[in-house]
Amino acid sequence: MTSTKTTQLRRIRFSLWILVAAAVLTLCGVYFVRTIGVREPSPPVTVGEAAIRTAFSLIDHNGNRVTGADFLGRWQFVFFGFTHCPDVCPTTLAYMANVLDRLGGEIERVAPIFITVDPSRDTPQVMAEYVQAFHPKLIGLTGTEAEVAAAARSFRVYYEKMEEETAPDGYLMAHAGHIYVMTPEGGFEDVFREGDQSAEEMATDVLASMSGKQ
């Protein structure tokens, strides 16, 4: 009788300690990420064997919840970046806009998408103002850290927070600068990087893919 009680007490005590440990760990984690960023570069995200897919659940720049399925039926151009990015992101988005302008009427069959990897600063309002500066068709997507991480995983996109004391809020994001071209079924078609070919060349390549698959 007594021994059962002791065991129960022990169990309760054990559970309580676990709760305390979990709480402390969570608080530390939050403090760490919020205030000083991640000091060490995080290890690359391993993505296993899964194919690159247009799969995500995020918030668009108008504040609406959207999923990958909402963009199926159109070709998707997908680029991950962030609005505090001084060079690669504006350069790539301006390039993407240039490509879009070379598609003629086929632009109606394309959903150009910019997904932020810095959702804590890039709210839907921020994204709205940002994407409109590049192209009226450009769609900005954000979400929670977990939702963005899941979206990046589905495109096998790597990003990390880099501490940079002089940067606003003390960090910058490192990220892959690719534009993914995805089929109307949400499968991978091709990948382009600004600087590797002219906007005209990318437009020609994309139009060729699009005419091959109606």
Add this chain to the structure above:
Amino acid sequence: MMRKLIAIVVVALVVASPALAEESIRVFDAWARASILASRPGAAYLTIESAAEDRLLGVTTPVAGRVMIHAVEKDGDVSRMKHIETLELPAGERVTLAPGGMHLMLMGLQVKLSEGTTFPMTLSFENAGEITVEVSVLGIAAEGPREAAE
């Protein structure tokens, strides 16, 4: 012997006369991308050509709190911006800072940079001293001043 002497005199002249040295360095095609949103870091680009070996030690401008020289390190497919303290300028070589590569990151911009305006930027060189250039603010889709001139 005579050659050595001449070399010494030349070196002495270059060191002693910043004005003379300044002429041996050219900074051109300085431009910056117009700001898209307020309080975001900006980027400026330019080309430097120095007849003699030199080093860019720092950059200042009244429009930004701090200017950082950034190189882009490509690690496989990931681009990481790398803050570099000084930029080496090999003799007679053009060093170009351009979109998608090296750039000057303008931190703490006092104002949004508007297309069509210009602002001064001062570059400090180890040997050539200070040189101030006017930076043209181009549209957000610009790739450089030459393209804009066409």
